[in-house]
Amino acid sequence: MQGFANKNADAFVVGAGPAGLAAAISLRRAGLDVVVADAAQPAIDKACGEGLMPDAVAALGDLGVHLGSGYGHLFQGVSFRTEHSAATAHFAQGKGLGVRRTVLHNLLVEHAATLGVPILWNTRVDVMDHGKLNVNGAEWTSRWIIGADGQRSKIRKFAQLEHPQLSQRYGFRQHFAVAPWTDCVEVYWAAEGQAYVTPTGDNEVCVALVMENKNNRMMRLGDMFPSLGARLRGSEANSVERGAMTICRRLPRVTRGSIALIGEAAGSIDAVTGEGMALAFKQALVLGEALTRGDLEIYERKNRQIRRTPFAMSQLMVFLGRHPRLQSRIIQACSQDNALFSRLMDVHLGMRSPLSISPAILTSFGWNMVTA
Numbered sequence: 001m002q003g004f005a006n007k008n009a010d011a012f013v014v015g016a017g018p019a020g021l022a023a024a025i026s027l028r029r030a031g032l033d034v035v036v037a038d039a040a041q042p043a044i045d046k047a048c049g050e051g052l053m054p055d056a057v058a059a060l061g062d063l064g065v066h067l068g069s070g071y072g073h074l075f076q077g078v079s080f081r082t083e084h085s086a087a088t089a090h091f092a093q094g095k096g097l098g099v100r101r102t103v104l105h106n107l108l109v110e111h112a113a114t115l116g117v118p119i120l121w122n123t124r125v126d127v128m129d130h131g132k133l134n135v136n137g138a139e140w141t142s143r144w145i146i147g148a149d150g151q152r153s154k155i156r157k158f159a160q161l162e163h164p165q166l167s168q169r170y171g172f173r174q175h176f177a178v179a180p181w182t183d184c185v186e187v188y189w190a191a192e193g194q195a196y197v198t199p200t201g202d203n204e205v206c207v208a209l210v211m212e213n214k215n216n217r218m219m220r221l222g223d224m225f226p227s228l229g230a231r232l233r234g235s236e237a238n239s240v241e242r243g244a245m246t247i248c249r250r251l252p253r254v255t256r257g258s259i260a261l262i263g264e265a266a267g268s269i270d271a272v273t274g275e276g277m278a279l280a281f282k283q284a285l286v287l288g289e290a291l292t293r294g295d296l297e298i299y300e301r302k303n304r305q306i307r308r309t310p311f312a313m314s315q316l317m318v319f320l321g322r323h324p325r326l327q328s329r330i331i332q333a334c335s336q337d338n339a340l341f342s343r344l345m346d347v348h349l350g351m352r353s354p355l356s357i358s359p360a361i362l363t364s365f366g367w368n369m370v371t372a
């Protein structure tokens, strides 16, 4: 690769998680000379619900990464459930895909490699005071620095883009050997938090817990979510339990000078939205457009637009999680009007404007809530 011997690149991407790899793919497709480095080595696993919503699948397609059922298990919608009611929204457009994190990681790595992007594994990166990069001890220069280094981003700190988080919860995930029993991702709501089930294979589901209390882990699943516990009874675990924090943080700015943040480095939304990776892939697309024109303000502006709805939904979900009586009323009201729930899901996925939900529909929903 040109410039490699000189330790010089058009764009250096710090972090090769989904956001960093998507950014590298996008920038390379835009004609930039890109290098990526990650402190870990592939295939990188992480606690995750492993559901790619239709907008994530579509954004990956726009990056040239085409996913099909061969990589995991397709799903057609989302179902919100309590022990007493269930509301189901089928996607108006496209399908979601449940895909193991490691499978997705391998696919993105392969795709980046096909485009000729060098990836330095086991390589920790720091920014030095003068703005050059310290890459495992070697000094690199780069026209653009892309911080894709996750929740605790050092690049964010260096660029003085830090901002306090709005909420934090604990996430856990584990896979179970059982045939998926619906064509939807199921989100179970209880007083302690949510459990969501994503089909990841013909005989496998991924269960993710998102909890306020870190002691509410998989071994308590059946106590917190009896009907889900009953579904999984007798199924063997296909993986070890893995945990991670899920944080909601909105940064006022995600760029400074020649530095741009992407993925969780650029702020994050609560895991239960299932939209974290969709947001990262959409950011990668607009970052490619911005750097083609050499103008990070384009990225700043478009990122603000694409994150607006996911952030609002994230805060709404965390709020509902803390108000069990309200959550069960809302799910009950949605269960009486699945068409409305489907419309709300389209808004959540950025496929419909919030303004398209008419006052008459909201009044009918309000009535359902009052009578629920």
Ligand SMILES: Cc1cc2nc3c(=O)[nH]c(=O)nc-3n(C[C@H](O)[C@H](O)[C@H](O)COP(=O)(O)OP(=O)(O)OC[C@H]3O[C@@H](n4cnc5c(N)ncnc54)[C@H](O)[C@@H]3O)c2cc1C
Residues within 6 Å of the ligand: 014, 015, 016, 017, 018, 019, 020, 037, 038, 039, 040, 044, 046, 047, 048, 049, 050, 051, 052, 053, 056, 123, 124, 125, 126, 148, 149, 150, 151, 154, 170, 171, 172, 173, 208, 209, 244, 245, 246, 262, 263, 264, 265, 271, 272, 274, 275, 276, 277, 278, 280
């Ligand atoms: C419990 C849970 C469930 C979730 N479920 C879903 C879901 O179902 N669907 C969905 O779309 N999203 C989900 N998410 C969110 C999703 O996991 C994140 O949006 C996604 O991981 C963000 O990717 P990222 O590349 O920004 O960060 P990461 O995946 O964290 O990658 C950051 C990378 O940077 C590297 N790195 C860090 N510092 C350095 C350094 N100094 N030098 C070099 N490398 C460095 C790390 O090794 C890491 O590989 C979930 C999250 C949680 C916690």
